[in-house]
Amino acid sequence: MEQRERLSAIWSATVEKLKEVVREYEVTEDELHLAGDFLNRLGASGMCRSLLDVGLAMTSIDVHAKRETGTRANLTGPYHREHPMKPDGKLAETDIPPDAPLLILTGTVKDAVTGKAISNAEIDAWHADHNGIYDLEGTHLRGVVRADENGDYCIQTILPHDYSEHDHDPIGELFRAMGRTNIRAAHIHLKVRTGDTLRLTTQIFMSTSKSLKTDYVEGAVSDDLTVALERDASVADQVTYRGRFDILL
């Protein structure tokens, strides 16, 4: 379909779907104008793209998934950048505070169809800290970890925490008005490469999060992307969790 025809078809389908909403909820003209005012504020704040990501991007990612097997893809999010190799698998670059739980994440990179291990994949990981804060200046809790020749990898880091986004822009305003949170469930972002090829972009979620059921990014959290974490009772001096996540390419 030509781009002009495709745009026209998508616009018509969108209007038809929204007409159904107007009929179902008997939306008034005043309410339409309130929505228009909101969209004006949203545009002025530069957050239109983010709201579309929150509401619809996961549906688009799922629709375009090239295969039915393999680890589910997920949003890149706004915080990725170039990361250094971390040969020892440790992502932290500063002393870890004693109140920050540690996380040891292990797994194997495998072929999704054959189940065979894939050697030497590069796992590019980044995540928020134990207070839900990303390092936006440096590369703390960010790095590329290489799986070994058996496909096994080990990432040692701080257990990420849930974080709130868009508290001070119209997206936060919308979610507050609905009585919902604008909180992301604790997660680690991953990009997995073999050679020069990017094979997977995803997010994996921590079972310790209290926001798995309410993550405000529509459709982002799924059971297959949630890592079951267990407290390691053998580590006495700092709370330590262990989890396993196999990456299927």
Ligand SMILES: [Fe+2]
């Ligand atoms: Fe994130």
